[in-house]
Amino acid sequence: MTALHTVPARGTEDRAERIARLSAAAHRIRRHALDMGEVQGQGYIGQALGVADVLAVVYGDQLRFRPAEPEWPDRDRFLLSIGHYAIALYAALAEAGTIDAAELETYGSDGSRLPMSGMASYTPGMEISGGSLGHGLGVATGMALGLRLQGNPARVFNLLSDGELDEGSTWEAAMACAHHGLDNVTAIVDVNALQADGPTAGVLRTEPVTDKWRAFGWHALRVDGNDIGALVDAFDELRAHRGSPSVLICDTRIGHGVPMLAEREKAHFMKVAEHEWDLARQQLGEGSPA
Ligand SMILES: [Mg+2]
Numbered sequence: 507m508t509a510l511h512t513v514p515a516r517g518t519e520d521r522a523e524r525i526a527r528l529s530a531a532a533h534r535i536r537r538h539a540l541d542m543g544e545v546q547g548q549g550y551i552g553q554a555l556g557v558a559d560v561l562a563v564v565y566g567d568q569l570r571f572r573p574a575e576p577e578w579p580d581r582d583r584f585l586l587s588i589g590h591y592a593i594a595l596y597a598a599l600a601e602a603g604t605i606d607a608a609e610l611e612t613y614g615s616d617g618s619r620l621p622m623s624g625m626a627s628y629t630p631g632m633e634i635s636g637g638s639l640g641h642g643l644g645v646a647t648g649m650a651l652g653l654r655l656q657g658n659p660a661r662v663f664n665l666l667s668d669g670e671l672d673e674g675s676t677w678e679a680a681m682a683c684a685h686h687g688l689d690n691v692t693a694i695v696d697v698n699a700l701q702a703d704g705p706t707a708g709v710l711r712t713e714p715v716t717d718k719w720r721a722f723g724w725h726a727l728r729v730d731g732n733d734i735g736a737l738v739d740a741f742d743e744l745r746a747h748r749g750s751p752s753v754l755i756c757d758t759r760i761g762h763g764v765p766m767l768a769e770r771e772k773a774h775f776m777k778v779a780e781h782e783w784d785l786a787r788q789q790l791g792e793g794s795p796a
Contacts, residue, residue, distance in 0.1 A: 513566055513567070514527075521735070521738070524567065524738055525734050525735050525738060526795065527566065528559075528562045528563050528566050528567060528734050528738065529559075529562075529734050529795040530795055531562040531565075531566045531601055532558045532559045532561075532562035532563075532734065532763075532795075533763070533790070533793075533794055533795055534597075534601050535554075535558040535561055535562055535594070535597040535598055535601050536554070536555050536558045536597075536763050536764070536790055537787065537790060538596070538597035538600050538601065538607065538610055539551060539554035539555060539558065539593055539594060539597045540555075540764070540783065540786050540787055540790065541610060541611075542593050542596065542597065542610050542611075542613040542614075542620075543593065543776075543778060543783070544778075544783040545611060545612075545613045545614060545615070546613065546614045546622070547777065547778065547779075547780065548775065548776060548777040548778065549593055549614070549622065549775065549776065550590045550591060550593055550594075550774075550775060550776070551593070551761070551767065551776045551778065552698075552700075552760035552761045552767060552768075552772070552773060552774075552776050553588075553590070553591055553594065553667075553696070553698065553760065553774075554591065554593045554594035554597065555760070555761050555762050555763050555764055555767065555768075556696065556698050556731070556732070556758035556759055556760045556761065556762050557591065557594050557665075557696050557698075557731070557756075557758055558594065558597070558598075558762070558763065559731060559732050559733070559734055559737060559758075559762075560665075560694060560696065560731050560737060560756050560758065561594055561595065561597070561598040562598070562601070562734070563734060563737040563738055563741060564584065564598075564663060564694070564741075565584075565598045565599075565601065565602045566601070566602075567738060567741065568582075568663075568741050568745065569581075569582045569584060569663070570582045570660070570661075571602075571604075571631075573602050573603035573604045574603070574604075576604055576630040576631045579658070579660075580658060580659070580660050581660060582660050582661045582662070582663065583633050583646070583649055583660065583661070583662045583663065584631075584633060584663045584664075584665070585633050585634050585636075585642045585645060585646050585649075585662065585663065585664040585665070586624050586632065586633070586634065586636050586642070586665055587634070587636045587639065587640070587641055587642020587643065587645075587664060587665065587666055587670060588636055588637075588639065588642075588665065588666065588667045588670060588696075589623035589624040589625070589635065589636030589637025589638075590622070590623055590624075590636075590637060591624070591636075591665070591667070591696075592620070592621065592622065592623055592624035592629075592632070592636075593613065593622070595624060595631075595632065596610060596613065596620050596629070597610070599629075599630075599631045599632075602631075604630055604631040605619075605620075605629070605630060605631065623635075623636070623637040624636045624637065639667070639669065639670045639672075639673050640670055640673025640674070640675040640676050641675065642664045642665070642666060642670075643664050643666065643675075643676050643679035643680060643683065643693060644675055644678070644679040644682075645664075646662045646663075646664040646679070646683070646691055646693070647679050647682050647683040647686070647688060647691065649662050650662045650683070650686075650688040650690045650691045650751075651686060651688065653690060654688070654690060659690075660690070661690045661691070661692060661745075662690060662691050662692070663691075663692045663693075663694060664691070664692075664693050664694065665694045665696065666693060666694065666695050666696070667695070667696050667698070667701065668695060668696065668697040668698065668699065668700075668701065668706045668712055668715070669700075669701030669702065669706060669709070670695075671695065671712040671715065671718075672701075672709070672710045672712070677722065680693075680719065680722045680724065680751075681722055681723075683724075683751045684722055684723030684724055684750055684751055685723070687749060687750060687751075688750075688751050689747060689748050689749055689750055689751060689752070691751040691752070692741075692744055692745075692751070692752045692753070692754065693719075693724070693751065693752070693753040693754070694753070694754050694756060695715065695753060695754070695755045695756065696731065696756055696758055697715060697731070697755055697756060697757050697758065698757075698758045698759070698760050699757075700760060700772050700774060701774065702774045702775075705772070715728070715755050716728045716755055719753045719755070723750055723751075724750060724751050724752065724753045725744065725747045725750050725751070725752040725753070726752070726753045726754075726755065727740045727743065727744065727752075727753075727754055727755070728754075728755040728756075728757070729754065729755070729756060729757070730756075730757055731756025731757055731758035732758055732759055732762045737754075737756070740754050741754065760772055761776075763789075763790055763793055764786045764789045764790050764793075765789050766782070766785060766786060766789055767786060
């Protein structure tokens with residue numbers, strides 16, 4: 507299978523062309539996420555809409571991979587430690603051409619390769635089984651050490667949530683990763699200010715997030731995670747950085763791109779009534795970049 511939307515070779519587009527292409531990709535990722543959400547009538551829709559721009563830039567601009575060969579040894583690894591964001595990653599993998607968009611209809615159903623929480627043994631392109639939070643960065647650190655030992659230039663990305671910063675194992679891995687100077691690691695933190703038990707600031711205060719990563723020896727940048735241009739510029743800077751691991755802290759808005767979902771009371775696990783899905787798609791379409 508080949509990607510529906512070919513990614514131009516690096517350096518052949520100007521910034522405006524990149525942003526336009528990635529904005530269109532983010533829009534399709536959101537549309538896929540809504541279509542999958544409708545299958546179950548509920549789910550982690552808000553997070554998927556919030557993180558769609560980040561995934562569009564990562565898969566459409568930063569990762570080196572072969573869509574039809576997910577086990578290619580030289581691929582950049584993308585580790586989703588937040589297994590409940592699987593809906594967003596499936597949407598991105600469909601956009602990338604690793605899975606067929608028609609398969610998204612099976613999301614969360616019996617026998618599907620697309621379970622509601624990400625599982626490596628089920629889904630092509632899903633590098634780890636996530637969901638029990640706080641393990642992704644440790645695995646990323648081990649993978650990056652192994653790749654360096656093998657002389658493999660592949661990079662390792664790990665998408666974490668802000669809630670995952672509550673986990674001590676995340677900081678243990680952050681310390682080890684910096685100790686080993688693993689500049690082939692890029693962590694991405696989706697700061698949507700919400701976690702399962704409520705607003706992050708009320709559950710366990712994680713701010714100032716950027717200062718904490720820097721104190722652990724990381725090259726840290728913070729951007730508006732729903733601004734494609736800011737994401738492109740930041741990822742470009744991180745990929746040029748050497749000597750220490752990098753982290754991009756992305757402030758995202760739950761439900762971004764679909765006002766009726768962005769405006770409702772913030773919900774970690776969102777229920778959307780049957781009649782609301784068409785309206786959600788309509789609102790997404792009204793904000794379409796194309
Ligand atoms: Mg969160």
